Amino acid sequence: MKLKELQKKIYQNKIDKGFNTTDIAKEFCLLYGEVGEAYEAYRKKKPDLNEELADIAIYLLGISEILGFDLEKEIENKVKINEKRVYKTIDGVKIKVSE
DSSP states (O other): OOHHHHHHHHHHHHHHHTOOSSOHHHHHHHHHHHHHHHHHHHHTTOTTHHHHHHHHHHHHHHHHHHHTOOHHHHHHHHHHHHHHOEEEEETTEEEEEEO
16 A cells, blocks of 8 residues: 555544544644654563554654645655765764765
8 A cells, every 4th residue: 555545544544533633733742652652662672662663654644644745755755865965974973965
């Protein structure tokens, strides 16, 4: 299934279940919570880390659909940009020197 199809499915589930589809700030807060849960699952070596990572992706896809972005297309574009970037290590830190 394409990410755009998943976005639509996730959004429809939000509508069907009566979840938020308008308060973007709330969605970002909930996403932040899911990232925290994933970190805790990783840190504590819990067996549900995969589910927590899926929750993060679901929130990202939901936010993208609410805002009208095709996340798959945006990721593909960003990967191309990142591939062209040049970095230099200065004092152990990677610094972007060109696009």
